Amino acid sequence: MVSDPILKIAVISKSNAEGGGASRVADDLAVLLNEEPNVIAHHWLGYPGAVWKQHMRLLFGGRRFHPIEQACRRISRKLGFTDFFTPEIFRMWLRKEVDYDIYHFHDLSTAVSPIGLRWLARRAHVVWTFHDISPFTGGCIFPMECKKWHARCRDCPKLQEWPLLTNFDRTRLMQAYKRKTAGKNLFTAIAPSAWMARQAIRSGMFSQPPRVIPYCVDTDLFQPHDKQAVRKKLGLPEHAYLILVSAAHLYEIRKGVVHALAALKALDRPFSVLLVGNSDPEVLARFKNFDLHVTGYVRDAELLSLYYAAADVFLFPTLADNLPLTVMETMAAGTPTIGFSTGGVPEMVSHKVHGWLAETADVQGLVEGLRTAHDNPEMREKWAKASRAKAVKLYSKPVFLKNHLDFYREILTCGR
Missing domain, CATH: 3.40.50.2000 (Glycogen Phosphorylase B;)
Incomplete structure (x- = not known):
């Protein structure tokens, strides 16, 4: 042979x-x-x-x-x-x-x-x-x-x-x-x-x-967990509507943190914010009026996977991106994305299937997505399962x- x-x-x-x-x-x-x-x-x-x-x-x-x-x-x-x-x-x-x-x-x-x-x-x-x-x-x-x-x-x-x-x-x-x-x-x-x-x-x-x-994405590492159990382990609010905002550099303009802030300020539902990534005093000051939980940049991939799995939704209003790894990782962790239909994001996230997409710079569209996810936990769970399934099928x-x-x-x- x-x-x-x-x-x-x-x-x-x-x-x-x-x-x-x-x-x-x-x-x-x-x-x-x-x-x-x-x-x-x-x-x-x-x-x-x-x-x-x-x-x-x-x-x-x-x-x-x-x-x-x-x-x-x-x-x-x-x-x-x-x-x-x-x-x-x-x-x-x-x-x-x-x-x-x-x-x-x-x-x-x-x-x-x-x-x-x-x-x-x-x-x-x-x-x-x-x-x-x-x-x-x-x-x-x-x-x-x-x-x-x-x-x-x-x-x-x-x-x-x-x-x-x-x-x-x-x-x-x-x-x-x-x-x-x-x-x-x-x-x-x-x-x-x-x-x-x-x-x-x-x-x-x-x-x-x-x-x-x-x-x-490592679909064995990034996978869904029981949210209450993992939040308890990480010291996060166990029963809150937890919105993840994450980027390697949160102060980078193209990551759209300004639009994330605008959407959070307009959201008329109770929520907490999980902020993951490098930031600076100016960024942190803008989030000070929210129930905020800050991790900084997380190098440990296993710990990062737990933070991603702990969130209810991932708010990602990027203004320019190719095929963001953060979206891929949160999908594998069973956390649906609410963001802009920018770059390669729509190839990963189908609107109302894996999450919610608004047109780029449409803050009100983000707010509507956040409200929908908050008010419909069963729909949110469907988005989470579909996200995980797609990550395993296409991105393993x-x-x-x-x-x-x-x-x-x-x-x-x-x-x-």
Whole structure:
């Protein structure tokens, strides 16, 4: 009996699971790949966190080369070409332990040069997962109200924001470089949501949409619990209508906390608020008139899953998002979402099936959803069960892994 050939994958991202949503997806993928018997996967990352795993590799080449890397990055930014003139991919190529079949890129911002990606794509099979809009822009992550990237970036309003942080506007040139790379058909693209695939087409960089492969959630870890029991354990009000508001950075404008506050102030029902994520004194002050329970940023995934399962609903009025992991996790925990029909959220949450969706910026629509969920506990329970079922069916780790392995083998068999 002939065994399957060994599949060798390099997963490349800014960081590990501690570095944000995109890096967490890359970390999950690398771990799952290494659990397969005929796969060798190394996770090349720019900024390692506290947890180091055997399959991880340093993209920048260790402490001796880190100052050189940072100097290149500073000069690149100073010239207005943020993250362009950096040598990490060339060093990786020289230091690789195996000849990888596929190099799979994730979040490039602050870690990987588009020049390095093009250079590598001329020599090997490259896959790039689009976690945000930056692959199509001159550098910004989510353009929000700016539509210039649909044609050509110029006069960028986000030069002083992360990740650009520069005084010189080279966004037109940087976007043109990315467009040329895409136009040469040098890499194969993945979009986590159909919405992101549509943005790729809207950018004018692609004639065909990327392959849609959604993220995953640990459905064994994030699962429903008896709400009263878990609230008692966590010191939360056992019988209150508990509304979860959560984001990695609650002060980030695009997460819509201003709209969440407006909806809570207009809600004429008794409730308590569970606030999860990094915040600041200004954010906390805005919530001071509610029955508020604050956790801060929760690093422990098991504890986070309990907080998510403890809530009655998840209030998530995001203004720009791809396929939010927080929605995926709360769905798996059996907590329905009430939010805006923004980005990839409607692909996860069907209105009145898995929760309640209002049009973006429609605060009154949020209030109506919160009232409906409060007044109809049986409907809320149906939403919770449907959310859990969808998470298990579409977003489990085995489904995520299979989708990637099938795609990799398709690329190696058929080419780009």
